[in-house]
Amino acid sequence: MAKHRRRDRRFRFALAAVIAAAASVPVVAAAMPSTSARPDIVGGTEASVRDYPYAVFLTDKSGNQFCGGVIVSPTAVATAAHCAKAVARTDLRVVAGRQDKRTNDGKVVSVRDVWIPSSFSDPGKGDDVAVLKLSQSLPYRTVNLPGDDSLYAEGTKATVLGWGRTADGGARSDVLRSAVVPVVSDDGCRSSYSNYDSRSMVCAGYPQGEIDACQGDSGGPLVVGDTLIGIVSWGDGCARPGKPGVYTRVITYADEIRSEADPSRRVFW
Numbered sequence: 001m002a003k004h005r006r007r008d009r010r011f012r013f014a015l016a017a018v019i020a021a022a023a024s025v026p027v028v029a030a031a032m033p034s035t036s037a038r039p040d041i042v043g044g045t046e047a048s049v050r051d052y053p054y055a056v057f058l059t060d061k062s063g064n065q066f067c068g069g070v071i072v073s074p075t076a077v078a079t080a081a082h083c084a085k086a087v088a089r090t091d092l093r094v095v096a097g098r099q100d101k102r103t104n105d106g107k108v109v110s111v112r113d114v115w116i117p118s119s120f121s122d123p124g125k126g127d128d129v130a131v132l133k134l135s136q137s138l139p140y141r142t143v144n145l146p147g148d149d150s151l152y153a154e155g156t157k158a159t160v161l162g163w164g165r166t167a168d169g170g171a172r173s174d175v176l177r178s179a180v181v182p183v184v185s186d187d188g189c190r191s192s193y194s195n196y197d198s199r200s201m202v203c204a205g206y207p208q209g210e211i212d213a214c215q216g217d218s219g220g221p222l223v224v225g226d227t228l229i230g231i232v233s234w235g236d237g238c239a240r241p242g243k244p245g246v247y248t249r250v251i252t253y254a255d256e257i258r259s260e261a262d263p264s265r266r267v268f269w
Helices: 002-022 186-192 250-261
Strands: 055-059 065-073 076-079 093-096 107-115 130-134 157-162 177-184 201-204 221-224 227-234 245-249
Touching: 055 157, 065 093, 065 221, 065 227, 065 250, 076 227, 076 250, 130 250, 157 227, 177 186, 186 201, 201 227, 227 250, 245 250
Parallel strands: none
Antiparallel strands: 055 065, 055 093, 065 076, 076 130, 093 107, 107 130, 157 177, 157 221, 177 201, 201 245, 221 227, 227 245
């Protein structure tokens, strides 16, 4: 249980920063976006939104970035459930087509509705996925959703994207960055986390750590090529040896994501 509380702190800290900023309370530098470009994802390099046009970030109504997301249809973005619940829907904004957060590039849209599985309660218990239904269409290429389990094979090289922190307590990046991490087997992930659920979760990372998603990357995409296999969810710290990042296993929710993103695809019995 002590380990679970430590993992919880990873996503709650991002929420605390948003709440404090919205209330105009001074926040230490570690809780706010940095004023100069730094790496985000631990061990990552700068990436281009031209290569990953479906990568987006989430802000509150004051423009404070706190999570990531991924475009799954012109009018819908997938993210983590804990990100969707962090800010009131009316205050939630999706920023697309903006590589550098210091610019006004791209498009900012509000959210008209949110889908979250009724079973979600905590990232450590799974079902950490949400679909944000947008008030306007986005003119950017969408990500592909997986059709089978083949991309979840152990050792598959996947790319995680985000604007999050460099390390636990570090500053966030002003620019989109990426890192390549291998998919970890279910047995390997279960040996790192006793609450690992192979139905709703997938792990990715190196045994020695060093490269990983971090706070502020939650909700962002883990892709193989242009296919979304994971959504940044939780972990024990960032880039620690023997503690890979844990992602929502997208294939489990692919049909629901498609249905919520495009109601015309729904099948009624």
